[in-house]
Amino acid sequence: MVDESLGPVGAPATPPAARAVFGDRLELAEQFVAILSHTGISHGLIGPREAPRLWDRHVLNCAIVHEAIPRAGEGQRVIDVGSGAGLPGLALAIARPDLELHLVEPLARRTGWLSGAVAQLGLANVVVHTSRAEGLWDRVRAPWVTARAVSRIVQLAEWTLPLLEAHGSLLALKGSRATLELADSRTALERLGVVDAEVEEFGARLLPEATIVLRLTIGEEVDRRRFRSRQPSSAGSARRRADRPRGSRRTGTGASDRRPRQP
Numbered sequence: 724m725v726d727e728s729l730g731p732v733g734a735p736a737t738p739p740a741a742r743a744v745f746g747d748r749l750e751l752a753e754q755f756v757a758i759l760s761h762t763g764i765s766h767g768l769i770g771p772r773e774a775p776r777l778w779d780r781h782v783l784n785c786a787i788v789h790e791a792i793p794r795a796g797e798g799q800r801v802i803d804v805g806s807g808a809g810l811p812g813l814a815l816a817i818a819r820p821d822l823e824l825h826l827v828e829p830l831a832r833r834t835g836w837l838s839g840a841v842a843q844l845g846l847a848n849v850v851v852h853t854s855r856a857e858g859l860w861d862r863v864r865a866p867w868v869t870a871r872a873v874s875r876i877v878q879l880a881e882w883t884l885p886l887l888e889a890h891g892s893l894l895a896l897k898g899s900r901a902t903l904e905l906a907d908s909r910t911a912l913e914r915l916g917v918v919d920a921e922v923e924e925f926g927a928r929l930l931p932e933a934t935i936v937l938r939l940t941i942g943e944e945v946d947r948r949r950f951r952s953r954q955p956s957s958a959g960s961a962r963r964r965a966d967r968p969r970g971s972r973r974t975g976t977g978a979s980d981r982r983p984r985q986p
């Protein structure tokens with residue numbers, strides 16, 4: 724039986740909101756959805772059940788967050804941490820060619836797919852890094868960091884706040900429990916150097932479901948010592964290694980297993 728919600732190449736039909744969000748970049752966004760619905764699914768970056776809702780739940784829901792980032796000239800940098808299938812990073816790069824997107828993902832299998840998608844889409848405003856966020860602390864900085872479905876907010880802040888320039892913000896795409904998560908985490912976040920934290924909604928009038936963003940803003944800079952002290956010590960690592968059953972080893976790529984560089 725033919726699924727009526729799917730377009731001719733198996734990608735879901737383009738909803739009217741897509742034009743409002745992507746404007747003259749709509750064709751590129753359609754290509755991205757087609758890539759997601761083909762190799763995104765066959766490579767295991769997106770679950771097959773997500774196919775019919777690639778637009779609403781994923782691409783549009785992510786792209787709409789561009790409204791949080793004011794236009795401030797060409798090449799304004801955004802670091803997207805834990806990009807997975809390019810969400811929200813590639814959706815933002817398509818919606819906003821004025822931004823320079825840095826996609827950060829530790830799994831080489833995923834960054835291989837991301838680089839392929841960037842080449843297919845011909846995006847000149849994207850850099851892909853095979854690394855954990857912590858591995859880039861001394862190499863890349865930006866006024867904006869984005870992340871969706873990467874970790875609880877305090878852990879995410881520990882990984883990402885050192886990537887921010889002075890007065891920069893982390894935009895964490897969250898679900899309906901964002902307000903509760905913030906209330907539970909406020910003190911810990913303030914200790915990490917967050918000077919402003921709020922929950923915001925984007926796309927309420929345009930999309931079936933608004934995107935909820937937890938925005939954390941830092942001051943002049945974060946105190947790196949607070950973050951360094953949270954890195955596993957070599958004694959701690961050795962203990963954990965000793966705790967593992969004999970003959971066992973970690974899975975994953977070298978990049979994801981590598982300890983973050985000490986700033």
Ligand SMILES: C[S@@+](CC[C@H](N)C(=O)[O-])C[C@H]1O[C@@H](n2cnc3c(N)ncnc32)[C@H](O)[C@@H]1O
Pocket residue numbers: 804805806807808809810811827828829830833854855856857870871872873882
């Ligand atoms: C659940 S997936 C979400 C992927 C994508 N953001 C999305 O919303 O579809 C979480 C991703 O975060 C990545 N990740 C986990 N810890 C990370 C870290 N410390 N730095 C960068 N990426 C990380 C994982 O490899 C994984 O691809």
